[in-house]
Amino acid sequence: MSWKFLRCLQNAKFLKKNLQTSLFVHRCASVQYVPDTISAAHGETTRMNLVQAVNNALDIALSTDPSAVLFGEDVAFGGVFRCSVELKDRYGRDRVFNTPLSEQGIVAFGIGVATMGSTAIAEIQFADYIFPAFDQITNEAAKFDIGQEIYLISPEAFFAHIPGIKVVIPRGPHQAKGLLLSCIRDQNPCIFFEPKILYRSAIEEVPSGDYTIPLGQAEVLLEGDDVTLIGYGTQVHVLREVANMAEEKFNVSCEVIDLRTILPWDEETVINSVKKTGRCIISHEAPITMGVAAEIAATIQDECFLNLEAPVMRICGYDTPFPHAFEAFYLPDKWRCLEAVKKIVNYG
Amino acid sequence: MLSTVGRALRNSSTPKTLFVGTRCASTEATFEVAQCKLHKLEQGPATTVTCTREDALKYYRQMQTIRRMETTAGNLYKSKQIRGFCHLYSGQEACCVGMENSITPEDSVITAYRAHGWAYIRGISVHGVLAELIGKKTGCAQGKGGSMHMYAKNFYGGNGIVGAQVPLGAGIAFTQKYLNNGNICITLYGDGAANQGQVYEAFNIAMLWKLPCIFVCENNGYGMGTSVERASYSTDYYTRGDYMPGLRVDGMDVLAVKEATRFAKDYVLKNGPLLIECATYRYSGHSMSDPGTSYRTREEIQEVRQTRDPITSFKQKLLETNLVTEDEMKKIDQDVRKEVTESEKLAIADTGPPLEDMYDHIYVQPEADFKVRTCDPVTMVASR
Numbered sequence: 149m150s151w152k153f154l155r156c157l158q159n160a161k162f163l164k165k166n167l168q169t170s171l172f173v174h175r176c177a178s179v180q181y182v183p184d185t186i187s188a189a190h191g192e193t194t195r196m197n198l199v200q201a202v203n204n205a206l207d208i209a210l211s212t213d214p215s216a217v218l219f220g221e222d223v224a225f226g227g228v229f230r231c232s233v234e235l236k237d238r239y240g241r242d243r244v245f246n247t248p249l250s251e252q253g254i255v256a257f258g259i260g261v262a263t264m265g266s267t268a269i270a271e272i273q274f275a276d277y278i279f280p281a282f283d284q285i286t287n288e289a290a291k292f293d294i295g296q297e298i299y300l301i302s303p304e305a306f307f308a309h310i311p312g313i314k315v316v317i318p319r320g321p322h323q324a325k326g327l328l329l330s331c332i333r334d335q336n337p338c339i340f341f342e343p344k345i346l347y348r349s350a351i352e353e354v355p356s357g358d359y360t361i362p363l364g365q366a367e368v369l370l371e372g373d374d375v376t377l378i379g380y381g382t383q384v385h386v387l388r389e390v391a392n393m394a395e396e397k398f399n400v401s402c403e404v405i406d407l408r409t410i411l412p413w414d415e416e417t418v419i420n421s422v423k424k425t426g427r428c429i430i431s432h433e434a435p436i437t438m439g440v441a442a443e444i445a446a447t448i449q450d451e452c453f454l455n456l457e458a459p460v461m462r463i464c465g466y467d468t469p470f471p472h473a474f475e476a477f478y479l480p481d482k483w484r485c486l487e488a489v490k491k492i493v494n495y496g
Numbered sequence: 497m498l499s500t501v502g503r504a505l506r507n508s509s510t511p512k513t514l515f516v517g518t519r520c521a522s523t524e525a526t527f528e529v530a531q532c533k534l535h536k537l538e539q540g541p542a543t544t545v546t547c548t549r550e551d552a553l554k555y556y557r558q559m560q561t562i563r564r565m566e567t568t569a570g571n572l573y574k575s576k577q578i579r580g581f582c583h584l585y586s587g588q589e590a591c592c593v594g595m596e597n598s599i600t601p602e603d604s605v606i607t608a609y610r611a612h613g614w615a616y617i618r619g620i621s622v623h624g625v626l627a628e629l630i631g632k633k634t635g636c637a638q639g640k641g642g643s644m645h646m647y648a649k650n651f652y653g654g655n656g657i658v659g660a661q662v663p664l665g666a667g668i669a670f671t672q673k674y675l676n677n678g679n680i681c682i683t684l685y686g687d688g689a690a691n692q693g694q695v696y697e698a699f700n701i702a703m704l705w706k707l708p709c710i711f712v713c714e715n716n717g718y719g720m721g722t723s724v725e726r727a728s729y730s731t732d733y734y735t736r737g738d739y740m741p742g743l744r745v746d747g748m749d750v751l752a753v754k755e756a757t758r759f760a761k762d763y764v765l766k767n768g769p770l771l772i773e774c775a776t777y778r779y780s781g782h783s784m785s786d787p788g789t790s791y792r793t794r795e796e797i798q799e800v801r802q803t804r805d806p807i808t809s810f811k812q813k814l815l816e817t818n819l820v821t822e823d824e825m826k827k828i829d830q831d832v833r834k835e836v837t838e839s840e841k842l843a844i845a846d847t848g849p850p851l852e853d854m855y856d857h858i859y860v861q862p863e864a865d866f867k868v869r870t871c872d873p874v875t876m877v878a879s880r
Contacts, residue, residue, distance in 0.1 A: 221720060221722075222720050222721045222722065225721045225790055225791065228720070228783075228785060228786070229785075246721075246722050246726065246727075248688070248691040248719065248722070248727040248728065249658045249659070249688040249689060249691060249692065249719050249720070249727070250691045250692055250693070251658075251692075252692075252693055253691075253693070276656060276657065277657060277658070279657070280657065280659075280660075280692070280693075280694070311858045311868075312858050312859065314859075335859075335860035335861050336859045336860050364863060364866075412859075412866065450874055
């Protein structure tokens with residue numbers, strides 16, 4: 149859509165507060181806080197705590213932007229953490245107001261306000277309450293500007309950040325049946341992502357009986373000596389092809405690992421492989437930043453630092469919304485991965 | 497706010513006489529209770545309730561225990577023994593006591609974060625509740641749950657996200673229907689949660705599949721610091737299920753709540769879900785960070801305490817009917833005080849969970865070699 153939407157959405161600030169939960173209150177209280185040094189260029193300063201600083205920022209935002217409104221649960225009374233104290237008195241109840249307890253509504257209402265050109269400052273009282281609004285933030289706020297196709301995302305990393313659930317992605321029919329039965333019979337909540345592109349395009353012999361494939365275990369699909377290629381879901385097939393091409397074109401031997409379970413993931417298999425090859429490329433369709441590949445790379449540098457011949461590489465989706473028109477360009481295809489193999493073996 | 501609860505009650509027919517009659521030298525008495533407001537119901541709960549001496553003593557003890565336990569919890573919070581969240585139930589005792597005494601231990605209950613009273617009435621000891629609040633290993637969730645996360649057999653918490661427990665309750669009722677075990681689920685939420693979208697998703701599913709679920713809106717007049725009139729276009733919460741039948745009961749009268757719940761359990765097993773609005777009041781602030789006086793007057797709270805307190809008014813009824821003597825109730829008060837004080841001492845003296853516990857409870861039945869990373873990025877610790 150238009151730049152106007154973009155500009156308006158930049159105005160939508162979703163203010164999350166109190167990220168630490170109560171469990172950490174005690175610990176935070178014992179943190180040795182080191183004050184920032186303020187550049188003299190700022191001129192006059194006032195001594196404030198974080199609550200006062202937030203309050204002050206809101207105050208300035210409301211005074212400098214006549215279209216700005218501040219709303220959320222109990223904000224008119226000053227907010228449960230006292231961050232919006234006195235702002236209703238200063239700017240009036242038509243600009244600083246309470247909402248019902250309705251987080252999805254608050255955020256969505258804010259997005260609506262922002263799309264009309266006003267500045268929406270929507271407060272969600274605790275970070276824990278952001279999740280009822282998660283859909284509005286990911287599917288509406290972040291993508292409203294391009295009328296984004298919403299059926300193409302790879303959201304596994306969101307869920308892999310939650311201790312207590314299991315996240316599983318199969319690479320084909322045989323794996324899907326065994327892993328799905330494991331998920332169903334597991335005592336824990338599992339999220340089973342089915343790669344839509346494989347629904348009808350992937351066909352193979354599948355055992356007719358009842359069988360399971362263990363969760364939390366990766367599988368080495370191709371053994372190799374020079375580079376470890378790690379993926380899951382559809383991307384595994386890309387990596388297999390890359391391994392064959394690398395062998396053929398550069399005489400490079402690649403080991404291909406299907407992670408299968410994203411959380412909890414099989415560190416042992418990955419570490420053993422990288423210790424052997426000394427080089428690792430991780431590839432997924434989801435955006436690169438804060439993705440699953442980052443977590444694997446961090447673990448590899450912890451565990452295999454002295455075995456590494458080259459930095460771990462990540463070949464992933466771009467940090468853009470998934471554009472349907474650019475799908476072929478967006479996906480980390482075999483050419484991008486092959487290029488990475490070439491780079492990693494010639495490192496240094 | 498008073499106007500709302502007041503209005504709610506004025507709309508009901510006020511009981512003219514509390515005392516109808518005693519029989520057998522006061523072994524039981526019959527009481528008149530306010531008529532419930534009905535929505536899409538031809539008939540509502542009875543307006544007379546008979547109560548035995550034994551039951552009367554039990555309800556009185558249960559309400560007093562919760563009141564004393566909550567007072568103690570409030571003090572423990574102020575003395576910084578309790579950290580984090582703490583939502584007190586004082587004023588609302590008749591809701592959980594009335595309901596629990598019309599269901600069986602096999603029926604299920606799920607509620608929101610104001611859970612201490614419910615945790616107790618569902619079988620957790622005062623010590624189990626207080627120790628949990630202080631974060632001790634002996635707490636009902638091993639000290640890792642706290643105020644909002646207490647569980648017992650057929651009591652599913654204790655849920656911190658406003659309204660999120662309501663669809664869960666429908667799911668619990670689905671299993672009960674599926675197993676055809678004759679049990680029901682009481683699914684509670686507050687007037688604040690009544691404006692959450694997922695509540696209505698649950699209503700639709702429950703009606704569609706005729707689930708044996710009693711949805712209960714404990715309307716204490718305020719969703720955090722916002723009075724019902726300022727948060728809800730319609731404050732007739734018992735009608736907010738639209739196509740779902742509902743009733744509003746005086747949530748300050750334990751006998752009225754008990755009778756309404758008896759009626760509701762029978763109804764939902766035959767017909768599918770029913771919505772009860774329990775018109776009640778909370779004396780404390782929403783949580784401990786809220787003094788509870790910035791959005792309502794002290795006079796309002798005082799007036800409720802004097803005229804409609806669930807314990808005082810019940811006591812009054814019992815005295816008027818000679819069902820229980822003042823001395824008997826005094827004795828209960830003393831016992832309760834002793835029990836709570838001892839539980840408090842015990843809980844304070846208990847030890848907190850050992851540090852290893854921090855790594856546990858991530859997965860149910862984790863693999864034998866499942867480990868988690870600690871604060872130190874290279875140290876892995878076993879998780880059970």
